[in-house]
Amino acid sequence: MSVTAAVVNLAIALLLAPAFEGATRKIKAIIHSRKGPPVTQAYIDILKLLAKEDLRSSSSLIFRFAPSAALASFMVVALMTPMGVKGGVGLPGDLVTWIYFLTLGAAMIMIMAMASKNPFAGAGAGREMMMLLSVEPIVIAVLITSAIKSGSMRLTDMASWNLAHGPSFSMICAGIALLLVLQATLGRLPFDIAEAENEIVGGALVEQSGPNLALLKMALLIRQLVYSFLLVSVFAPWPPLSPWPLATLAALVKVLILFVLAAVIEALSPRLRIDQAMSYMGKLLFVALAALAFAMIGV
Amino acid sequence: MNYTNVEIAFLLLLLGAVVSFFTRNWRTAGWLATGFVGLSTILAWRDGWRVLMGGETLRGPALSLLSLGSELAVSLDPLGAGFLLLITAVSLVATAYSIEYMRQYHQEHPGRFYSLLQLFIAGMVGVVCVSDWLFFLIFWEWMTLASYFLVTFERENPEAIRAGFKYFIMTHVATAGLLVAAVVLWSATGSFAFESHRIGLASSSGVLKHLILALYLLAFSTKAGIFPVGDWLPDAHPAAPSGVSAILSGVMIKLGAYGVLRVFWGILPNIGTRKEIIVWGIIIASLGALSAFVGGLTAMKENDSKRLLAFSSISQTGYIFLSLGIGITFAASSDFFALALLGLLGAGFHILNDAIFKSLLFMSAGSILYSTGTRDLNRVGGLSSVMPIAAAAALVGVFSLSGLPPTNGFASKWVIYQASIAGGQQFAPFILVALVAFFVSLSTFAYSFKFYTVAFLGNRAASQTEPRPLPLMMSLAQLVLAFACIAIGLAPSWAIRLISSMLGVPLSQIFQTNSVGGLAAVSTKGLMPSSWSPIALSAIFLACFLIAEIIRRSGHARTRMVPAWYCGEEHSDDEVRSRAHGFYLPFNEAFAKVYPRWIAFRPPRLKGVQFLLDFDAWLYHPLVREGGKLVDRVSRSHVGIPQLYIMWQVAGMIVVLVLLFLMVR
Numbered sequence: 033m034s035v036t037a038a039v040v041n042l043a044i045a046l047l048l049a050p051a052f053e054g055a056t057r058k059i060k061a062i063i064h065s066r067k068g069p070p071v072t073q074a075y076i077d078i079l080k081l082l083a084k085e086d087l088r089s090s091s092s093l094i095f096r097f098a099p100s101a102a103l104a105s106f107m108v109v110a111l112m113t114p115m116g117v118k119g120g121v122g123l124p125g126d127l128v129t130w131i132y133f134l135t136l137g138a139a140m141i142m143i144m145a146m147a148s149k150n151p152f153a154g155a156g157a158g159r160e161m162m163m164l165l166s167v168e169p170i171v172i173a174v175l176i177t178s179a180i181k182s183g184s185m186r187l188t189d190m191a192s193w194n195l196a197h198g199p200s201f202s203m204i205c206a207g208i209a210l211l212l213v214l215q216a217t218l219g220r221l222p223f224d225i226a227e228a229e230n231e232i233v234g235g236a237l238v239e240q241s242g243p244n245l246a247l248l249k250m251a252l253l254i255r256q257l258v259y260s261f262l263l264v265s266v267f268a269p270w271p272p273l274s275p276w277p278l279a280t281l282a283a284l285v286k287v288l289i290l291f292v293l294a295a296v297i298e299a300l301s302p303r304l305r306i307d308q309a310m311s312y313m314g315k316l317l318f319v320a321l322a323a324l325a326f327a328m329i330g331v
Numbered sequence: 332m333n334y335t336n337v338e339i340a341f342l343l344l345l346l347g348a349v350v351s352f353f354t355r356n357w358r359t360a361g362w363l364a365t366g367f368v369g370l371s372t373i374l375a376w377r378d379g380w381r382v383l384m385g386g387e388t389l390r391g392p393a394l395s396l397l398s399l400g401s402e403l404a405v406s407l408d409p410l411g412a413g414f415l416l417l418i419t420a421v422s423l424v425a426t427a428y429s430i431e432y433m434r435q436y437h438q439e440h441p442g443r444f445y446s447l448l449q450l451f452i453a454g455m456v457g458v459v460c461v462s463d464w465l466f467f468l469i470f471w472e473w474m475t476l477a478s479y480f481l482v483t484f485e486r487e488n489p490e491a492i493r494a495g496f497k498y499f500i501m502t503h504v505a506t507a508g509l510l511v512a513a514v515v516l517w518s519a520t521g522s523f524a525f526e527s528h529r530i531g532l533a534s535s536s537g538v539l540k541h542l543i544l545a546l547y548l549l550a551f552s553t554k555a556g557i558f559p560v561g562d563w564l565p566d567a568h569p570a571a572p573s574g575v576s577a578i579l580s581g582v583m584i585k586l587g588a589y590g591v592l593r594v595f596w597g598i599l600p601n602i603g604t605r606k607e608i609i610v611w612g613i614i615i616a617s618l619g620a621l622s623a624f625v626g627g628l629t630a631m632k633e634n635d636s637k638r639l640l641a642f643s644s645i646s647q648t649g650y651i652f653l654s655l656g657i658g659i660t661f662a663a664s665s666d667f668f669a670l671a672l673l674g675l676l677g678a679g680f681h682i683l684n685d686a687i688f689k690s691l692l693f694m695s696a697g698s699i700l701y702s703t704g705t706r707d708l709n710r711v712g713g714l715s716s717v718m719p720i721a722a723a724a725a726l727v728g729v730f731s732l733s734g735l736p737p738t739n740g741f742a743s744k745w746v747i748y749q750a751s752i753a754g755g756q757q758f759a760p761f762i763l764v765a766l767v768a769f770f771v772s773l774s775t776f777a778y779s780f781k782f783y784t785v786a787f788l789g790n791r792a793a794s795q796t797e798p799r800p801l802p803l804m805m806s807l808a809q810l811v812l813a814f815a816c817i818a819i820g821l822a823p824s825w826a827i828r829l830i831s832s833m834l835g836v837p838l839s840q841i842f843q844t845n846s847v848g849g850l851a852a853v854s855t856k857g858l859m860p861s862s863w864s865p866i867a868l869s870a871i872f873l874a875c876f877l878i879a880e881i882i883r884r885s886g887h888a889r890t891r892m893v894p895a896w897y898c899g900e901e902h903s904d905d906e907v908r909s910r911a912h913g914f915y916l917p918f919n920e921a922f923a924k925v926y927p928r929w930i931a932f933r934p935p936r937l938k939g940v941q942f943l944l945d946f947d948a949w950l951y952h953p954l955v956r957e958g959g960k961l962v963d964r965v966s967r968s969h970v971g972i973p974q975l976y977i978m979w980q981v982a983g984m985i986v987v988l989v990l991l992f993l994m995v996r
Contacts, residue, residue: 082886089895092715092788100883104875108868111875123871124849124864128748129736131769136735139776146784146909150895154789154909161777162918165770172769180756185749185852185861239895243883250882307917328759 050074098144105137116280126185145236156235173320202326207267340371351445360441361430413833429574451477505553555587569637573697581690616656623649708911733776793905822848
């Protein structure tokens with residue numbers, strides 16, 4: 033296990049994630065011709081929430097501990113995701129564990145929503161589940177493509193294989209599928225169906241307040257970050273940069289570009305209905321399957 | 332003559348059945364049955380464990396039917412031993428669970444349940460302990476009959492009777508196939524032994540061989556509940572009392588997989604050509620994938636707790652077949668034999684894990700039924716305050732079923748994903764199987780999430796009668812299984828070592844195990860580098876959890892309980908309750924027609940035969956009617972006012988007197 037990589041990954045996940053959120057809000061404000069909050073606003077929000085009163089609608093233990101567990105699951109995922117440091121943290125995990133710890137975090141949030149006894153939260157959890165069902169097959173197909181191409185189930189091996197062998201047709205195809213599904217994995221418009229503030233008042237998070245809400249916000253930010261890092265460090269790791277701080281910095285810049293792109297799309301699009309989102313994902317699945325087929329014939 | 336432990340265990344079960352028959356009190360009968368099953372479990376484990384560890388077949392004294400070429404003898408090889416351990420252990424827990432659960436049927440005779448239950452367990456023990464097709468069929472039939480009577484235990488309930496009838500017909504049609512296969516090979520070889528049937532199968536011509544294999548597959552996949560021939564399962568499992576549902580879904584349907592393992596792994600690779608093995612492997616894998624997909628999506632729509640779990644059984648058996656099919660396919664190639672072992676190991680491991688968490692979840696559904704009196708998930712809610720232990724156990728079961736780390740369900744699915752992805756690298760169609768496996772795993776999560784959250788979380792339903800608290804014994808039974816789920820999940824290498832000796836797979840050719848129970852694929856041809864070390868990752872998860880808790884407490888926020896917020900409106904708890912039918916509606920509409928509904932074909936001109944078979948119609952009812960008329964006529968003379976009787980008496984006296992006078996003169 034590499035301690036440097038662990039520290040770097042956790043630092044990026046816990047300390048830098050809000051900065052991306054701040055940047056997103058600034059860009060959306062610019063598109064809306066508003067002044068917008070400062071980039072540090074996301075940090076301020078989280079710090080303020082940590083000190084605010086914790087209001088609980090349920091005495092259930094699940095309701096109490098699920099936010100921490102969700103954050104912990106996404107932190108484990110962040111530790112598994114390659115973020116520029118060569119070889120990664122070296123956790124005993126592979127693409128299956130990567131996907132499943134993400135699902136575990138989502139499961140925690142959904143079960144917490146059901147424990148809150150609020151019908152809006154229930155609706156949000158159901159929608160989150162349906163989004164999961166339509167988005168994850170694409171992510172999985174993309175990851176399998178990469179596994180077949182690189183001959184390994186480990187994310188770090190996939191990243192280094194891609195770095196060593198240069199772009200290949202199937203990997204680019206898979207990368208495009210992942211890019212097109214990114215907006216949904218980030219949970220942003222037009223796919224913020226599960227939260228939908230002005231429709232079901234925040235979905236799963238409706239009964240959360242204070243420190244619990246802060247943890248959940250952190251958890252969701254980290255989830256956005258790991259999906260973006262998956263795209264940039266497994267499917268677009270070039271060019272090879274030798275000292276790791278440089279590689280990490282390059283990855284961060286690429287992630288920032290992705291966030292800017294996502295912010296632009298978010299500012300310009302209305303929310304889709306869940307069935308529209310599902311049919312979009314259905315079409316996208318064919319792109320992912322095509323990538324898989326290309327990988328099978330070796331291009 | 333000295334008996335093997337297995338034989339004593341079997342006889343103990345029979346003795347227990349007799350004893351139960353003469354017991355009047357439900358509780359006494361329950362404890363007696365648990366005692367008998369417990370004793371025979373211990374005995375069976377002694378033999379089974381020895382066979383599993385030693386790898387040698389245990390043979391017991393024989394009862395020979397030489398003229399038929401058949402013998403009744405204990406013949407316990409590692410494969411049978413593994414199943415024996417599973418059957419007895421799960422049955423013991425389910426019997427202990429039934430002690431309190433069955434007391435709600437106090438108006439019935441306990442012998443009707445416990446005698447049949449022990450006979451049922453004895454039948455299953457018999458199935459895995461013989462190596463002779465004649466006695467295999469006898470025990471198979473014994474098991475089916477006993478379970479039929481258990482499915483129709485609620486004989487007043489027409490739904491249960493219909494479910495039992497469907498089960499009876501479907502499994503018997505399939506067993507007929509097994510019988511035909513056995514008789515055909517017997518006529519060729521003159522013996523019923525497994526070994527001679529293997530030789531007989533090897534020497535039969537191509538068409539006959541595949542016909543027989545197809546009959547085997549039909550019979551075993553019907554029992555296993557594979558879609559579409561397992562259509563009996565979603566009706567029969569909910570109808571049975573919950574302890575029996577746990578055994579049916581937990582172990583009985585796994586015996587279908589046992590049969591497939593025996594024939595398609597034990598026999599086929601030795602006798603088939605390369606092409607034949609591959610074709611059968613692909614058939615089994617695609618049946619499994621289809622079954623997993625259809626079962627998983629149908630369960631998402633179900634609002635009946637036990638029916639939902641029954642569809643889930645169809646889906647999880649699909650996983651077992653899928654992995655097994657991959658294993659069989661690669662058994663043909665010597666280059667990628669590691670993949671064959673991997674697929675086989677995944678199937679075996681999932682058999683073990685599904686047996687544990689599925690019986691746990693059927694017990695959870697049983698607890699809901701016991702407490703609220705309904706299986707309808709729309710009419711229950713908020714039960715975690717009534718049965719906290721059972722709710723915690725159910726949460727573990729749900730996590731296992733959905734395959735979330737670090738439970739045992741994740742461990743076996745991890746092996747299955749390895750097999751299907753690495754298999755797909757060599758043989759492209761298996762990639763689709765891998766995708767189906769992943770997708771179905773998500774839908775498994777979706778329906779089990781619905782099952783858990785609707786029943787145990789949220790608000791109490793208003794229509795619901797005051798839920799009964801759960802007796803300790805029922806909670807304990809579930810707790811034991813939940814503990815097994817976590818233990819196997821945290822240290823999969825120990826369980827997988829047992830599975831590998833059960834299947835005769837050299838584990839070191841596939842996985843390296845580390846000291847804390849983790850697994851890592853060895854670098855050999857066909858396998859991909861991967862690893863799963865649950866204890867290490869759980870420790871890291873716990874560390875992260877602690878960091879999160881520290882962050883949480885860093886602001887010293889105060890806590891206050893508030894009512895749930897409904898955007899300023901006021902609602903009663905029941906109005907805002909999440910109901911089961913509202914879940915995943917758009918998704919279910921998109922996959923509305925995935926489980927076909929068949930209308931049973933009814934032969935039109937068989938009225939006469941039907942009438943002839945219906946003894947009630949032409950014998951019993953007319954007899955009763957005539958007898959009743961006769962009795963009526965007699966009784967009419969006795970119904971009347973007292974004066975009438977006195978008048979008759981007076982008239983009789985006069986007649987007697989007149990007769991006396993006539994005679995005396």
